[in-house]
Amino acid sequence: MPERTIDFGKFGARGIKGSEAVARKLDYLADGIVTPVTVKRGLMARLHYLTRTDHSRKAARDAGLTVTDRTLKAWLDEKRRPSNANLERIDAAYRRVRRRNVARHLLRRLNAGGGTRVEIHPLNQSQVPRPLQRVVEYRTMNVRRWDRIVEAWASGDQQGLDDAWEDVIVDLGSQWGQYEYVTNIGFAA
Template identity: 30%
Template sequence: MPRPPRSGGDLGNWGRGADSGGRKFAANLDAQVREALASGRLVPDRADSPSVIRQLKYLGTRTGGDEALLAAGVPKSTLRRWHREGSRPSGANLERVNRAYWQLRGSNLRFSRGRPLSAEVRGAVAPQVRTRMRGRSITVIPITGEQVHPQAQGAQQVAADKHHTASERTMRPSAARWEAFIDTWATGDVEAMDVEWMDYAGDIDSPPEPYFEVRHVGFMV
């Protein structure tokens, strides 16, 4: 089991800073979800999405809303009728509105790059992301040598004493591990994501501490 971080002592709170594997994982997944939504490669199910009333309000108050609806397959005549009569979508148009909403929202989310996705967005996409990630690999590039966080010196010494040098690793997490990653990411709980990652560091190598803080966590959604 990985050595848990603690307040004070040799490790301090190492593993829960800006370079923690959990935060790098979450940031990469956020970025990929933004791009997948914007490109239309990822469309949450309607059951996991806001109501059609909320979706139409969003599309009607954002630049590009009509264009997104037309691109999703809503006929021009139908769109004009909605605007003229205020009627609501039905049948296949419900799916088209859902697709248009998420494509436009994904495009707009690009402007908030660098900030975590909201709990609403993460919760909506989580079921599909969970399915897509099963069987995928993760590449981890650790922070080593002079780049290591000062609080990590104790753990780096543990690695050196065992004649081990932390290096890039590519692994395929178990289905259960992926489930735990996505479930924790969806909650938006940063500390829980860090703890989940530190658990995973024990799967990467032993001792696990050099993989608590990393330069890069790579995978494809």
């Protein structure tokens, strides 16, 4: 059974960790507000999402948005504009809270009907010298249990997500190590 890749890219291969590609796809599926936080409309939409109820305010504080209620009110009334650092905090808090809010819904959709078909696009070896290239091909598989993957993604646990994804790709057989790094992973929910 292959070990984890220790020195990825040494010979010119390019790609990202499979767990990172899964996280990007889940972020895409969970994305709600597409207007940037730097635009008034995007800022206001995020602030309303984070302050709509007491529960959402608590979740925003837990996610790192630790400003006073007075400051939040000034932002919502457009009397003051957040600094760039606070804009980043607002966006990060929105993403964390959004992940938690949609995780249960995504999990139900991904597990429905016996799982979700996943397309794995192999790493890019165009810069690797010909004698050192591996034979790696496009693969598909059906992921039946998304619980650990979605849980790690929703909580922002990158190591947990990496471990959960590794447990899934082991089902590819003895060549699973060739798919630890990929160019893209696609699935629909």
